[in-house]
Amino acid sequence: MRRRAKRFTAAWAAAALLCAAGLNAQSGVHAASPEVSGEALAHAAESGTRTIVSAVNVRDSLVAQYGSPVIDGEIDPVWDKARIVEARHASGDTRASAAFRALWDDHALYILAEVTDGSLSMESPLPYEQDSVEIFLDENRDKTKEFSVDDLQFRVNFANVQTIDKGDGSRFYTATRLTDDGYIVEARISLKNKPDNGTVSGIELQVNDAEGAGRIGTLNVFDPTGGAWDDTGLFGEIFFTGKKRGDKSGLNPYDLLNLMKRALSIDYSLYKNPGVVKDAILQVAAANLLGSADVTQEQIDEQYAMLAEAIDALEMTEEAANEKYFTPLPVEYLALSDKPGSIERLSYRTANPDGGMDTKYVNVYLPHGYDASDKNTRYNVLYLMHGMGENENLLFGGPGENRSLKKILDNMIANGDIEPLIVVTPTFYGGKGDIAVFHEELLQDIIPLVETKYNTYAKSASLQDLKASRAHRAFGGFSMGSATTWHIFAHCLDYIKYYMPLSGAGWGLAGGGDAAQTAEFLADVVRKSGYKPHDYYIFSAAGTQDFAYPGLHDQIEAMRQLSDVFPYSSDPAKGNLYFIAGEGGTHTWYWQNQFIYNILPDLFKGES
Ligand SMILES: [Ca+2]
Ligand SMILES: [Ca+2]
Numbered sequence: 029m030r031r032r033a034k035r036f037t038a039a040w041a042a043a044a045l046l047c048a049a050g051l052n053a054q055s056g057v058h059a060a061s062p063e064v065s066g067e068a069l070a071h072a073a074e075s076g077t078r079t080i081v082s083a084v085n086v087r088d089s090l091v092a093q094y095g096s097p098v099i100d101g102e103i104d105p106v107w108d109k110a111r112i113v114e115a116r117h118a119s120g121d122t123r124a125s126a127a128f129r130a131l132w133d134d135h136a137l138y139i140l141a142e143v144t145d146g147s148l149s150m151e152s153p154l155p156y157e158q159d160s161v162e163i164f165l166d167e168n169r170d171k172t173k174e175f176s177v178d179d180l181q182f183r184v185n186f187a188n189v190q191t192i193d194k195g196d197g198s199r200f201y202t203a204t205r206l207t208d209d210g211y212i213v214e215a216r217i218s219l220k221n222k223p224d225n226g227t228v229s230g231i232e233l234q235v236n237d238a239e240g241a242g243r244i245g246t247l248n249v250f251d252p253t254g255g256a257w258d259d260t261g262l263f264g265e266i267f268f269t270g271k272k273r274g275d276k277s278g279l280n281p282y283d284l285l286n287l288m289k290r291a292l293s294i295d296y297s298l299y300k301n302p303g304v305v306k307d308a309i310l311q312v313a314a315a316n317l318l319g320s321a322d323v324t325q326e327q328i329d330e331q332y333a334m335l336a337e338a339i340d341a342l343e344m345t346e347e348a349a350n351e352k353y354f355t356p357l358p359v360e361y362l363a364l365s366d367k368p369g370s371i372e373r374l375s376y377r378t379a380n381p382d383g384g385m386d387t388k389y390v391n392v393y394l395p396h397g398y399d400a401s402d403k404n405t406r407y408n409v410l411y412l413m414h415g416m417g418e419n420e421n422l423l424f425g426g427p428g429e430n431r432s433l434k435k436i437l438d439n440m441i442a443n444g445d446i447e448p449l450i451v452v453t454p455t456f457y458g459g460k461g462d463i464a465v466f467h468e469e470l471l472q473d474i475i476p477l478v479e480t481k482y483n484t485y486a487k488s489a490s491l492q493d494l495k496a497s498r499a500h501r502a503f504g505g506f507s508m509g510s511a512t513t514w515h516i517f518a519h520c521l522d523y524i525k526y527y528m529p530l531s532g533a534g535w536g537l538a539g540g541g542d543a544a545q546t547a548e549f550l551a552d553v554v555r556k557s558g559y560k561p562h563d564y565y566i567f568s569a570a571g572t573q574d575f576a577y578p579g580l581h582d583q584i585e586a587m588r589q590l591s592d593v594f595p596y597s598s599d600p601a602k603g604n605l606y607f608i609a610g611e612g613g614t615h616t617w618y619w620q621n622q623f624i625y626n627i628l629p630d631l632f633k634g635e636s
């Protein structure tokens with residue numbers, strides 16, 4: 029115990045130094061073996077671990093032994109229990125090599141990576157193009173294509189800067205150390221469910237090998253395709269074993285350390301009462317729990333609760349509150365809801381440029397409890413457009429499917445975050461196949477189809493009735509779908525009140541298309557329409573690591589200057605425009621779904 033406490037002091041000091049230096053880490057990964065099934069391992073486990081594991085093709089499997097290492101970048105003796113697995117799948121020109129080991133206890137999975145790499149670089153602004161280790165975990169091993177509530181992708185580079193691609197980053201704690209010929213990563217991942225001997229999870233482990241400003245190759249333990257970031261079904265398996273009667277988990281100071289790191293990285297200029305958290309930080313420091321040899325988990329947890337309560341008590345200044353801040357999607361919202369909505373697919377005919385007609389489809393999300401015969405209950409409608417290369421089935425699949433966005437909608441509605449609504453996913457492919465004229469198809473075909481079939485606020489499909497119900501209609505989209513949204517704004521202001529352009533500027537709307545020209549063009553549309561600032565709303569977002577971020581951000585900033593037309597505020601009662609910058613976010617639906625989660629409560633606010 030004495031020795032462990034001393035190690036914790038080192039970890040604490042390292043974390044405190046990291047925080048003081050303002051380094052903020054986040055991250056991502058993958059691995060697996062098609063030949064060795066988890067069932068086989070689990071089955072074998074029932075009759076004695078040691079034999080089993082050697083009876084299967086262990087070269088391809090990851091076996092985690094029971095034990096709690098100290099996360100400090102040093103290889104503690106407990107790691108000797110763990111089998112070493114080499115990353116065998118190399119891509120590109122990498123000459124690096126990597127060996128991994130795994131341990132587990134009642135609360136966490138631990139990964140040790142020893143990377144041999146003569147040239148370490150973090151020059152690239154893209155975290156996956158820096159020398160780094162990625163960990164992908166499918167804890168419940170349900171191998172879904174989309175990352176679900178239990179799944180994660182964390183990354184940490186050789187300088188211990190983390191990036192979180194998917195999952196709750198507060199579950200990730202790491203330490204790194206440079207070696208003579210590379211670096212070591214020691215990582216801890218909190219588990220959602222307590223494992224036991226025989227537990228099997230999906231996992232992939234990846235090394236990104238950088239040279240200069242680029243990535244020259246990757247090393248993977250299981251997946252040779254490099255597609256684990258997009259499909260948990262490509263992961264390999266990790267087998268938990270080796271817990272003996274009386275074995276106990278080591279102390280967990282890591283949640284408190286992560287919370288301290290978070291507390292120290294808060295921008296206190298945004299808050300009226302920063303003192304509450306600063307006092308709490310001093311209290312944790314004064315308690316010096318991690319320097320004490322006889323610290324208990326209970327004492328650590330008390331300090332955690334005290335600090336968490338202080339952070340919750342922060343109140344924003346009025347000026348700061350005018351900005352719209354990103355709130356991560358609660359991972360629970362990716363779980364199946366017990367009040368599920370349903371998906372229907374509708375077809376329609378629409379004109380193509382050759383004078384003929386195309387058959388096209390939309391998917392329609394109907395909220396839980398939707399009753400076609402109840403004509404008195406009416407629903408707002410959001411039309412949501414995909415990006416380039418995608419289609420109308422991307423988000424909802426089709427009837428019977430439960431993809432991420434559907435689960436998010438189900439959970440938001442069930443929890444009362446939003447009123448029940450209808451969400452329609454069309455496509456800009458087929459028909460005229462041109463986003464600049466998609467408004468014709470929307471008005472003539474799609475809205476009439478959807479809004480006369482379901483219980484909406486449109487009394488009929490006449491333009492007059494669509495105009496009368498404009499406050500109950502929204503259009504949004506991602507990337508090329510965002511560009512579509514800006515075009516729809518330019519043409520459909522009479523019929524749609526709410527707009528949600530995500531990760532895409534108004535390309536091709538105006539002249540040379542620079543931000544100021546586009547903003548002026550959009551303001552002109554409004555001025556000619558005669559609508560007042562509370563007659564239309566634009567809620568926009570992009571991730572700061574998204575290639576589309578600069579273009580969209582600049583356009584929003586230019587619009588913000590035209591404050592007579594686009595008053596900016598996070599509060600729809602005060603303004604009609606805001607932009608969410610998702611820190612670290614990328615050009616993926618994983619991020620767009622979170623933006624939608626942030627924006628949905630502001631659509632149709634006070635309209636029903
Ligand atoms: Ca260690
Ligand atoms: Ca899973």
Ligand SMILES: [Ca+2]
Nearest residue numbers: 145147237238
């Ligand atoms: Ca390298």
